[in-house]
Amino acid sequence: MMSVSQTVETEEDLLTCLHIQFYHPHQTHKALYGLLPLGVRCRHPADDPLRVGRDAQACSYGLVDPRVSRKQLALHAYRSPQNPDMLFSIQNLSQRGRMSVNSSSLDYLERMDLPDKALIRFGEYEMLVVRESGDAKASFEVEFGVLAVPPSRETCTCVAAVTPVMDSGLMSSFAAELRLAGPQETDETLSCS
Missing domain, CATH: 2.60.200.20 (Tumour Suppressor Smad4)
Incomplete structure (x- = not known):
């Protein structure tokens, strides 16, 4: 005991x-x-x-x-x-x-x-x-x-996980959303898809 x-x-x-x-x-x-x-x-x-x-x-x-x-x-x-x-x-x-x-x-x-x-x-x-x-x-x-300051600024969950993309390596979903929204500026020497 x-x-x-x-x-x-x-x-x-x-x-x-x-x-x-x-x-x-x-x-x-x-x-x-x-x-x-x-x-x-x-x-x-x-x-x-x-x-x-x-x-x-x-x-x-x-x-x-x-x-x-x-x-x-x-x-x-x-x-x-x-x-x-x-x-x-x-x-x-x-x-x-x-x-x-x-x-x-x-x-x-x-x-x-x-x-x-x-x-x-x-x-x-x-x-x-x-x-x-x-x-x-x-x-x-x-x-x-x-x-x-809000802790959400430090531990921001708004940046999504990195997703693999064929041919171009890695791209975040944030960058993918920017691509879907179209270019912010245009340059006549670059071709846009």
């Missing part, structure tokens, strides 16, 4: 940390993030979903914005037999609005696994979540921050 000291998580265990950074076009009103412990790592039990929303009593962390749902989203920690890391899934708790995770849409109560880096959008908010691995199993840390 194991003693209590062998089963209790020790201070030496490295905790998984979720770095969550928000952006809102009207964030100059610092009150939006008034309920978040910005720049401080907070410990959260792994068996309790981390909820974000307008209702500070029903949620772990609140946003002071009447356009945010009372319960907006939940992050669930889990482990799998194939992976020693603590992983996370996200669930949309808002009945009023959709949420997107790396451009995949989530309706009310739908859930999906989070990659190590995810761009989450709801309402006018953009939320960048980055997972930093750790060893501890009973809890994780969360650290909130505010970004000066």
Whole structure:
């Protein structure tokens, strides 16, 4: 039989940390993030979903914005037999609005696994979540921050994957769209197809 000291998580265990950074076009009103412990790592039990929303009593962390749902989203920690890391899934708790995770849409109560880096959008908010691995199993840390520019500019998903094209090597779908739209300028010495 194991003693209590062998089963209790020790201070030496490295905790998984979720770095969550928000952006809102009207964030100059610092009150939006008034309920978040910005720049401080907070410990959260792994068996309790981390909820974000307008209702500070029903949620772990609140946003002071009447356009945010009372319960907006939940992050669930889990482990799998194939992976020693603590992983996370996200669930949309808002009945009023959709949420997107790396451009995949989530309706009310739908859930999906989070990659190590995810761009989450709801309402006018953009939320960048980055997972930093750790060893501890009973809890994780969360650290909130505010970004000066939208994270979608950095992690732009508008540039499509590179697609092979015969005869000319590689061409992105963006370049293909430009070709279909026709030339912006014409040069009489070049033949257009």
